[in-house]
Amino acid sequence: MAIDLENSKKLYFSIKEVAEHFDVNESLLRFWEKEFDTINPRKTAGGSRQYSRQDIEDISLVYHLVREKGLTLEGARQMLKHKKDEATRKLDVIQRLERIRDELKSMEDEFDID
Secondary structure, eight states, X not given: OOOOTTTOOXXXXXXXXXXXXXXXXXXXXXXXXXXXTTOOOEEOTTOOEEEOHHHHHHHHHHHXXXXXXXXXXXXXXXHHHHHHHHHHHHHHHHHHHHHHHHHHHHHHHHHOOO
């Protein structure tokens, strides 16, 4: 189940929600938190992680670089260090195009007459 960042009124999301959103294990999110300085969820007094929208956007970028583009962790770190703005713009365009595709598919399904 994906987190709907645009329509959700929540300020913070649990590690479970974020892991489900990206279809990864919670342990991978904790690992990436250690590997990438940009991923820094706030922690409650009890140690529970609370991810902000910015944290989720940072995870999305790491996910794209590592899982979708196949970069190594070091390669992803270098990309984020030197070309973060470029990588962020590319990911934003990809996500917008995917939303448009989904919307068009939904419209096609509505007009599909048997």
